[in-house]
Amino acid sequence: MAAENLMESLQEEATCPVCLEYFTEPVTLECGHNFCRACISQCWEGSNTDVSCPQCRETVQQRNLRPNRRLANVIEIAKRLSLQAAKGAGEERLCGEHQEALKLFCEEDQTSVCVVCHLSRDHRDHRVVPIKEAAQEYKVKLQGALGPLRKELEEALALMSEEEEKTTECQMKVKNKREMIAGEFNKLHTLLREEEQLLLQSLEEEERATLQRLQENVTKLSRQSSSLQQLITEIEEKCQQPVVKLLKDVKSTLSRCVSHFHCSYILGGGSGMMCVQAAE
Structure with missing residues (x-):
């Protein structure tokens, strides 16, 4: 000094x-x-x-x-x-x-x-x-300010920890909710795919049955058309025959015509068509 x-x-x-x-x-x-x-x-x-x-x-x-x-x-x-x-x-x-x-x-x-x-x-x-x-005076003031600042820091850190926990909890909830939604929609997708397969299979079976019936009807109509064509040809030839020959077995020919006139076609609400033909 x-x-x-x-x-x-x-x-x-x-x-x-x-x-x-x-x-x-x-x-x-x-x-x-x-x-x-x-x-x-x-x-x-x-x-x-x-x-x-x-x-x-x-x-x-x-x-x-x-x-x-x-x-x-x-x-x-x-x-x-x-x-x-x-x-x-x-x-x-x-x-x-x-x-x-x-x-x-x-x-x-x-x-x-x-x-x-x-x-x-x-x-x-x-x-x-x-x-x-x-320096000593301001050091005392600064040290006095440290107490409230440390307390405020402690409170801020505690709040930050709580917010971080809330953030983690929120993220977990969202993750679980996302997984649940994905699981539910996966189930719905699976059910829809199964239902789709069932409907497509049913449609395929219905198509096959319908086509089979239609093919049977076509076959029957083809036979009927052939029989009719044969009968028409026979009648036309008979009409060209002499009187005596024309009258021979004329009732039998007419009878077969009547039998063909009674041939009916039954349409059953889309269930197919059936022809009932009298035996020749």
Whole structure:
């Protein structure tokens, strides 16, 4: 801690009171105060008369600006010491602007700053605390937030597990339902195929029986047609015979004609046709 305080004191002595950064080309006024050459020139810009020191307000002459080489050497030493201290700290990072260790934390800007940044206009009026103190404070807050977050995570995981179980259960139900539907339709398909085979077999048997009856009727009609043709031929020939020969057995011929006239065809509602013919 003592070394840190000494380092901070050295940095303060090496800081310009105008720009609040390390001296650049430091010069000493008659009153003994030091400033960057550019800073003091900017403060006195536009003034032709005697001017005053920005720190103590003592009247001094503009031409009496003495370069302070010893202070410039001290500044270089302070910069190196600050860099070595930052590297030795390990976890401490350096300020990108001033190459100083980031030992402070600005509460308003929520950023780490170095001692020079703290003294600058950007952070001068801000609440700044040691970076380790800020880290410890926020660590406690973060650890306090872990409890509710872990509880919320546990509840979310439990809900997720329940939803996954419901998902698995739903998938199993759908699978079982799908298998049941497929099984029922397979049974229906089997029954329909069997019924189809029975109907086709019955139709085939009916077709065979019908064709057989029709063929029998065709055969009978063919025989009847042949007999009729024979009788017609006989009658026509008889009509051409002489009177005596024509009258011979004429009753027998007429009798056979009458017998053919009584030949009837019975149509039985699609059950086939039967011809009843008298014997010759």
